[in-house]
Amino acid sequence: MPGPLNGRTALVTGATGGLGSAITRRLAADGATVALAHLHDDQAAAELATHITDRGGNAIPLAADVREAEAVSTLCHQAHDALGPIDIVVSNAGAYPRRPWTETTPTHWDEALATNLTSHYLLAHKLTPAMAATGWGRIITIGSVLAAAGRHDLTGYISAKAGLEGLTRALARELGPVGITANCIAPGSIRVPAEDTVVDDPEAMTARQLARQCVQRRGRPDDVAAAVVFLATEDAGFITGQTLRVDGGWILA
Template identity: 40%
Template structure:
């Protein structure tokens, strides 16, 4: 069987880094794309392509993909993980901030998917995984822009699955709760966010990046070709689909 290749966005730290490491451990060749260098991730993966680019910039995305293909030659899996989640009252959200959230969380997956699609089609096999959020179900009042962007990502996942099924490409989303990452610790975690979310969960502990790894590996597995258009809610029972 051909060695599969995966591209993970937001791979410098946190959930993206754990996804990249897990895929490498499963035998994938892995490239990571982030706005910053990914030295720590590269140190954990033997055969790793580090791509520094802005996921909201179509030209930079195209250039990064070309660099990856120069080394790997093909692509089979895309994990749209990069995202931002500012927390503020709705009336304090400026149009500029709203557009930034939409660009990173919704437009970037569109740009990445559009760029990689010819290579997934050429391979005749593909998996696209979008990292959504349980916030779509719990609707936190201070994360209106974020929740709207992730709801859009779920709609994108469903419609794209219908479009790409005939090509042997599945499209699914994973919806975590609040995951303990460096960014979350620095932002929402500093104001008691983890404690608030834990109180809403059936599983009374903070979600770690490792809690999402097995779900990702299941979604991209060779045997998961009949799973598409779905959102897997991996959020400790904070909400139920």
Template identity: 40%
Template sequence: MTALAGKVALVTGAGKNIGRAIALTLARAGATVLVNGRSDRAAIEAVAAEIVAAGGRAVPQLADVSDPDAVAAMAREVAETLGGVDILVSNAGLRRQTPFTEMSYAEWREILSVALDGAFLLARAFVPQMIARGGGAIVALSGISHHVGTPNRAHVSASKAGLEGLMRSLAVELAPHNIRCNCVAPGTIDTVRGASAGASPGMTGGIPLGRKGTIEEIAAVVRLLAGPEGGYITGQTVHVNGGAFLT
């Protein structure tokens, strides 16, 4: 599998779950993968080591995507060491469940700062590199919550809805530069959820396929959108949810 040979891919939130699966999948397709995480250096180093052990190329990149200076520094380092990025996967996000009447502005901003502000900062930092390299692909990880309406997740839903709007706008604006921008919206996926995330709210039943999705199934769709096979797809939100939400 060499469809992405010669490409450099940055995957944020890649230390576990969906991000890890995306990093492994892009590496298997031949890309050099920058494995990003915010604070758990051991996790991203383990994923990078797993890729290298399988014969791929990977570099751990510790940086908080909500920090403009950290993102700018990461972009400079990537430009100096690898010449830039061709594929950007904005996967990093925080899961939280809080009733709206108990939600502080600080918590609201914390959630939006990673998924939405982070995607903006990353695109602003790395799109110039893509333009210089003749094009690229941005894939952002959205979700099902804001499509079906989910209680206690107003901040998460707002961040993901904004993310889809950002990708649609960038898809049109960056198309002349041969940069494609899409979202993948997972449904209920079999992942290890942190304590603050709680159970999958409102999404535990009613899945026509009768099961949770796998992280590999999400990674495969990201791989399609990032590679040459997805060359005519841009500005879309691709739902991967077993039929739980139909567009």
């Protein structure tokens, strides 16, 4: 498929979720071969891979728990064996556990960091040596504007996302000299189907959100996917260590 990512191979974690599937489809549409990493979502991953291949792209589904070092190692070896060296990693896997601060135990804290921070470290640590050997690579982490805005009942999640921005900046310093850029995308309030299962009054929630934003519409997964593709291209080769907020102007400072 012709596009700015022709000849590149990407690995996307959390590939079957609302953001992940949009990111994966856009990468493939712009020419990348894509490994779709997912957790316990075989049918959705297979359907997404078929959607891409039916349109002339190349994608394979791979199951892995990216919170576990051994599973990440296996995932990366499988992706390499099937598709060749990974040029682009979109570290998107995460979870959004809501729990009051007073009820947040050390176990809950550890789980939030394992899913939303440690998993990103494990993936980058495994994939960047091969990128360095070729002198080219893109690390794109998916954070959240809540790292800047804060919100109740999300202490572990927000702390992890703030740490992810720090990890991304550190990787930019470490890896820039060998041709690898590292950037974080921080989505705002993005409309995804999963929202319907956790929001009691979607219309009221949308009204509150629009009052925070400059752009008067809800964000879409494709908005995030477009930012990912830009950061993955040659055009973004002089951009690293940055957090790009895709939030309709929610956070301006």
